[in-house]
Amino acid sequence: EDKVVQSPLSLVVHEGDTVTLNCSYEVTNFRSLLWYKQEKKAPTFLFMLTSSGIEKKSGRLSSILDKKELFSILNITATQTGDSAVYLCAVEPTGNQFYFGTGTSLTVIP
Amino acid sequence: ETGVTQSPTHLIKTRGQQVTLRCSSQSGHNTVSWYQQALGQGPQFIFQYYREEENGRGNFPPRFSGLQFPNYSSELNVNALELDDSALYLCASSWGLMRDTQYFGPGTRLTVL
Numbered sequence: 239e240d241k242v243v244q245s246p247l248s249l250v251v252h253e254g255d256t257v258t259l260n261c262s263y264e265v266t267n268f269r270s271l272l273w274y275k276q277e278k279k280a281p282t283f284l285f286m287l288t289s290s291g292i293e294k295k296s297g298r299l300s301s302i303l304d305k306k307e308l309f310s311i312l313n314i315t316a317t318q319t320g321d322s323a324v325y326l327c328a329v330e331p332t333g334n335q336f337y338f339g340t341g342t343s344l345t346v347i348p
Numbered sequence: 349e350t351g352v353t354q355s356p357t358h359l360i361k362t363r364g365q366q367v368t369l370r371c372s373s374q375s376g377h378n379t380v381s382w383y384q385q386a387l388g389q390g391p392q393f394i395f396q397y398y399r400e401e402e403n404g405r406g407n408f409p410p411r412f413s414g415l416q417f418p419n420y421s422s423e424l425n426v427n428a429l430e431l432d433d434s435a436l437y438l439c440a441s442s443w444g445l446m447r448d449t450q451y452f453g454p455g456t457r458l459t460v461l
Contacts, residue, residue, distance in 0.1 A: 270448075280454050281438070281452050282452070283450065328390075328391075328447075334404025335406065336381070336393040337393070339390050340389055341390050
């Protein structure tokens with residue numbers, strides 16, 4: 239059965255800390271892995287990863303994929319209160335399916 | 349350029365009723381996907397429409413059905429509502445089938461009593 243597991247479920251850090259969010263997956267015929275940030279309702283796209291070992295970076299956020307070990311990490315450096323959100327990982331196999339994990343709830347305290 | 353919009357914002361129904369949720373795609377997008385997000389959970393893929401045809405479906409019963417119109421707006425219909433159907437329903441539009449171009453709407457919060 240295809241599944242996506244994220245850890246930790248929740249995280250509380252202080253401003254300026256660095257956090258690492260984890261996403262492991264088991265899917266048949268992997269195509270891509272995507273990260274989203276969900277602050278209130280609409281998830282917003284962060285990264286799409288298709289190849290192992292190639293880091294994607296946007297400002298203080300970065301992400302990398304390991305297709306051999308079937309996981310991805312999302313790093314956020316120098317966290318700010320505006321980073322508080324639920325971070326969702328989703329995996330797209332071939333065949334027009336799309337599986338989300340439960341998400342990691344990040345709270346950044348001033 | 350307008351973003352993805354959904355209506356209504358909130359909805360309360362009773363068990364056994366039927367509901368229709370609506371989604372207007374972002375300008376230029378021809379693909380719409382629908383998701384169900386229960387409280388504290390990640391979104392679950394319901395189905396996707398591409399150029400007015402269903403193009404992929406998640407593990408949802410047939411009482412969840414949809415339509416995509418020539419202007420690429422979309423409807424999600426749910427018949428015989430159950431208490432477990434209470435959730436945030438998100439739609440997302442994209443150009444073609446690439447998920448990285450997918451933009452989500454703000455969702456419709458459905459409560460079934």
